[in-house]
Amino acid sequence: MFMKLFKQKFSIGHEDKSLFISILLLLPAVTLVLVFIVNPIIQSIYLSFFRWKGVLGGSMPFVGIDNYTRVLSSGQFWNAMKNTLFFMIGGFCILMPLSFILALIITSKIKFVRFFKASYFMPVMLPLTAVGLMWVFIFEPNWGVVNTLLENFGFGNLKRNWLGEPNLNIWIVILVNEWVYAGFNMLIFAVGIIAIPQSLYEAAVIDGCRYWQKLKHITIPLSRESFKIFSIMCMTGCLRHFDLVYMMTRGGPNRSSEMPAIMLYNEAFVFRNFGQGNAIGVIILILGLSGSIILNKSLYQDDLQ
Numbered sequence: 001m002f003m004k005l006f007k008q009k010f011s012i013g014h015e016d017k018s019l020f021i022s023i024l025l026l027l028p029a030v031t032l033v034l035v036f037i038v039n040p041i042i043q044s045i046y047l048s049f050f051r052w053k054g055v056l057g058g059s060m061p062f063v064g065i066d067n068y069t070r071v072l073s074s075g076q077f078w079n080a081m082k083n084t085l086f087f088m089i090g091g092f093c094i095l096m097p098l099s100f101i102l103a104l105i106i107t108s109k110i111k112f113v114r115f116f117k118a119s120y121f122m123p124v125m126l127p128l129t130a131v132g133l134m135w136v137f138i139f140e141p142n143w144g145v146v147n148t149l150l151e152n153f154g155f156g157n158l159k160r161n162w163l164g165e166p167n168l169n170i171w172i173v174i175l176v177n178e179w180v181y182a183g184f185n186m187l188i189f190a191v192g193i194i195a196i197p198q199s200l201y202e203a204a205v206i207d208g209c210r211y212w213q214k215l216k217h218i219t220i221p222l223s224r225e226s227f228k229i230f231s232i233m234c235m236t237g238c239l240r241h242f243d244l245v246y247m248m249t250r251g252g253p254n255r256s257s258e259m260p261a262i263m264l265y266n267e268a269f270v271f272r273n274f275g276q277g278n279a280i281g282v283i284i285l286i287l288g289l290s291g292s293i294i295l296n297k298s299l300y301q302d303d304l305q
Contacts, residue, residue, distance in 0.1 A: 041285065048278040054268070067279035077280070080260045083170050084238050087259075090174035091234040098182050099230070103189035104219075121183035128180070132247025135176045139163050163249055166256035173248050173257060180244065185230055192226030193219060228299045235291045239284055260284050 048067055050060040071077050106117045123131065138145045139162040147159040163169045196219065204214045242261035245251065251258035251266070258266075260280060268277025 044278045044281050044285075047275060048282050050275050052274045053272045054274045063275065067276045068283070070276060071279050071283060076255055076258065076263060077260070079255070080258045080263045083257060083259055084241070086170055087174055087177070087238040087241060088235060090171075090178060091238060092231075094175070095178040095182060095185060095234070096227070096230055098178060099185035100189045100223075102182060102186040103193055104215075106186065107190050107193045120186055123180045124183045126180075128243045129247055131176070131180055132244055136163065136248055139172060164253055166253060169249050169253075170257045173245050176248065177241075177244055185233075188229055188233075189223060189226045192223040196222045228295075231299075232292055232295050235295065236288045239288050239291070 049062060049064060051063050051067070052058065052060045102116075102120050106113055106120065110116075139147075141147060141159070141161040141164065144162075146162065150156060150158050160168065162172050200218050200222075201214055204218060209217070240261050241259050242265070245257060245259050246262055246265075249257045251262040255263075255266075261284065264277050264280040264284070267273045267280060
């Protein structure tokens with residue numbers, strides 16, 4: 001009896017010790033999240049209710065939701081949201097099928113597959129600053145590669161100021177964006193394709209299925225998780241997109257290619273209106289969280305059906 005009680009007491013103590021060690025191991029990561037993620041979010045929400053020029057110790061009059069009403073009633077904000085919608089359309093209509101096709105190529109049994117893997121993934125490894133400048137030079141209206149080729153092949157009438165026309169430049173940046181991130185999303189789809197049991201394909205071959213039938217009835221349905229991951233990442237990535245657009249167009253001309261994140265940067269660091277800039281950041285955060293929750297919920301319901 002005494003030994004039984006001793007073992008029970010020792011077991012409880014061992015569990016407490018394991019819990020304490022687990023908390024200690026998690027503490028650095030939790031601290032980093034609180035300091036560098038949660039704390040800035042709280043500060044942004046707080047500052048969004050004030051008018052502040054960014055001067056330490058300067059006046060900060062409380063304006064309530066005035067910053068939010070100014071943002072939501074601004075035509076520039078809705079133009080930025082329209083550009084975000086264009087990015088999402090490009091992501092789902094161009095980037096998703098392109099990445100899936102590249103994933104099919106690198107997971108197939110063809111020659112030089114390693115070369116294809118490296119080639120398709122190369123744009124991801126390049127610094128976005130260098131990529132943006134490279135494409136700016138390519139689309140330069142006077143001596144850029146695109147206009148030069150059009151003129152040399154007799155299509156001089158198609159020459160454009162590709163990054164200077166308001167209704168055209170955003171789509172040029174979208175195409176460059178798909179070129180950059182096709183390799184990264186290719187890996188997401190490739191992982192899903194590799195995880196499909198080969199026995200299913202072997203059974204399909206025995207049943208006389210052709211390549212397109214296997215693709216339609218096996219590969220695409222069983223890659224559904226990869227499509228879900230891509231959808232969530234595409235939606236959130238388009239909302240917070242900044243770097244490539246800023247490097248290629250600076251959001252111009254006349255803010256025609258501006259994205260919400262670029263509008264945030266301009267309001268806060270160019271126009272010195274930190275209150276309104278933080279309000280834009282909070283709106284982006286709310287839209288991103290809401291979209292992620294809706295997508296996760298709808299996709300989870302789809303799993304249950």
